[in-house]
Amino acid sequence: MSFRALNLSPQTLQAVHDAGYTEPTPIQIAAIPLILAGHDVIGIAQTGTGKTAAFVLPILMKLAESVRAGRAIGRPRALVVAPTRELVVQIEENVRAYAKHVPLRMATVFGGVSERPQIEALRSGVDLVVATPGRLIDLMDQRVANLSGIEFLVLDEADRMLDMGFLPSIRRIVKALPQKRQTLMFSASLSHEIEQLTHQFQQSPKMVQIGRRANPVEAITQLAYEVPPHLKSALLLHLLGDPKFDTVLVFARTKRGADKIARRLESSGIKTGTIHSNRSQNQRLRALKDFKSGAVRVLVATDIAARGIDVDGISHVVNYDFPMHSEDYVHRIGRTGRAHAIGDAISFITPEDQGPLRSLERFIGRGIVRKKAEGFDYNQAAPPRDERGRGARVRQQRIEPRLPGNSSRGSGDAPHGQIGWRFRNASSNNRPPRRSYRRHR
Numbered sequence: 001m002s003f004r005a006l007n008l009s010p011q012t013l014q015a016v017h018d019a020g021y022t023e024p025t026p027i028q029i030a031a032i033p034l035i036l037a038g039h040d041v042i043g044i045a046q047t048g049t050g051k052t053a054a055f056v057l058p059i060l061m062k063l064a065e066s067v068r069a070g071r072a073i074g075r076p077r078a079l080v081v082a083p084t085r086e087l088v089v090q091i092e093e094n095v096r097a098y099a100k101h102v103p104l105r106m107a108t109v110f111g112g113v114s115e116r117p118q119i120e121a122l123r124s125g126v127d128l129v130v131a132t133p134g135r136l137i138d139l140m141d142q143r144v145a146n147l148s149g150i151e152f153l154v155l156d157e158a159d160r161m162l163d164m165g166f167l168p169s170i171r172r173i174v175k176a177l178p179q180k181r182q183t184l185m186f187s188a189s190l191s192h193e194i195e196q197l198t199h200q201f202q203q204s205p206k207m208v209q210i211g212r213r214a215n216p217v218e219a220i221t222q223l224a225y226e227v228p229p230h231l232k233s234a235l236l237l238h239l240l241g242d243p244k245f246d247t248v249l250v251f252a253r254t255k256r257g258a259d260k261i262a263r264r265l266e267s268s269g270i271k272t273g274t275i276h277s278n279r280s281q282n283q284r285l286r287a288l289k290d291f292k293s294g295a296v297r298v299l300v301a302t303d304i305a306a307r308g309i310d311v312d313g314i315s316h317v318v319n320y321d322f323p324m325h326s327e328d329y330v331h332r333i334g335r336t337g338r339a340h341a342i343g344d345a346i347s348f349i350t351p352e353d354q355g356p357l358r359s360l361e362r363f364i365g366r367g368i369v370r371k372k373a374e375g376f377d378y379n380q381a382a383p384p385r386d387e388r389g390r391g392a393r394v395r396q397q398r399i400e401p402r403l404p405g406n407s408s409r410g411s412g413d414a415p416h417g418q419i420g421w422r423f424r425n426a427s428s429n430n431r432p433p434r435r436s437y438r439r440h441r
């Protein structure tokens with residue numbers, strides 16, 4: 001299937017060609033014709049499937065058509081609402097790339113930065129607005145954002161928006177829009193709540209569901225490296241010794257943990273950025289920009305801050321701390337294997353992560369291979385105290401029962417300075433998932 005067969009305009013085809021895409025992804029093949037035909041669409045697809053282009057391309061085409069027909073008006077005509085600032089910025093980048101050859105203007109609206117430039121952009125007249133719900137409502141209340149001319153509404157990552165408690169804000173926004181409009185909604189999963197949203201906000205929507213095969217999670221090599229907690233940073237440094245790890249997104253559970261990892265990498269001469277909610281919006285955008293440009297090789301992120309990060313060509317995602325929820329795992333590793341690029345996802349697994357790892361295998365419906373990192377000395381002593389910091393000292397106390405002379409929890413047969421926790425045979429662990437995963441499909 002070629003983009004040409006989707007009846008895209010010559011300008012849009014050119015933009016797609018400039019972006020380097022050779023063929024549409026399944027969500028694009030399914031959704032673009034429906035959107036061009038004027039239907040409301042509910043798209044069930046995860047990040048990484050090409051869903052942004054699936055809604056941006058036809059909307060841009062429709063906007064450009066009526067600009068040419070002389071029907072442009074001073075108010076925005078298309079509104080994309082997304083849960084996080086990072087996602088808004090990512091959508092903006094997509095729009096700018098795809099709108100290169102059409103005379104359209106856009107504005108982004110999100111919190112954490114000054115309102116002034118956003119107000120000025122809206123006042124100057126734009127065709128398309130990409131916004132997070134909170135700041136958009138602030139600007140509606142100030143009568144800066146006039147949504148009475150909206151013809152196209154997109155609710156992106158609708159499931160995330162519900163999780164984040166944005167439903168009342170979305171209701172207020174939708175109330176301010178004309179009844180007659182085309183509404184597109186995208187969500188990673190189809191839940192009862194999402195179905196209710198479509199009933200409230202859409203008219204006879206067509207559903208487009210991208211099956212598991214197109215799920216990027218399927219395409220990614222997923223590995224679990226079992227590692228005692230005190231050797232995690234040593235293992236990360238060991239992996240980074242391999243030049244194939246050239247654009248690495250590392251996930252930490254906490255902000256402090258993320259800062260600590262970054263300090264350790266920086267002190268070993270590896271250029272590292274961090275992105276978490278204690279950093280200002282500008283610091284986060286800067287870190288993302290440096291990561292995208294290759295100025296930093298590693299970006300350490302927490303789950304919330306990383307939502308919606310879109311960086312092409314991430315070579316590896318490393319779950320330094322195993323995610324608390326299986327959904328977070330899917331979101332994390334969706335950062336690699338984007339559309340057609342395929343990367344590896346590696347999870348560090350400590351003894352206490354074994355249970356969550358098994359739950360995850362049921363959730364994603366496949367086993368994850370446990371591996372030992374080649375050439376890594378699993379018997380090395382813990383790094384000196386000053387390198388480990390306070391958090392590591394606490395962790396080390398937790399593994400003490402595994403050391404010789406204290407066999408209450410562990411095997412207790414390791415020589416001093418080694419851990420007595422054994423790696424299980426990879427093949428015996430790579431078992432088929434249990435049947436209950438079907439519930440999650």
Ligand code: AMP
Nearest residue numbers: 021023024025047048049050051052339
């Ligand atoms: P998303 O829209 O978040 O699912 O992300 C898709 C990623 O794949 C983005 O980095 C896009 O630039 C890229 N992409 C989208 N459509 C295509 C395509 N047809 N071919 C190759 N890459 C694509």
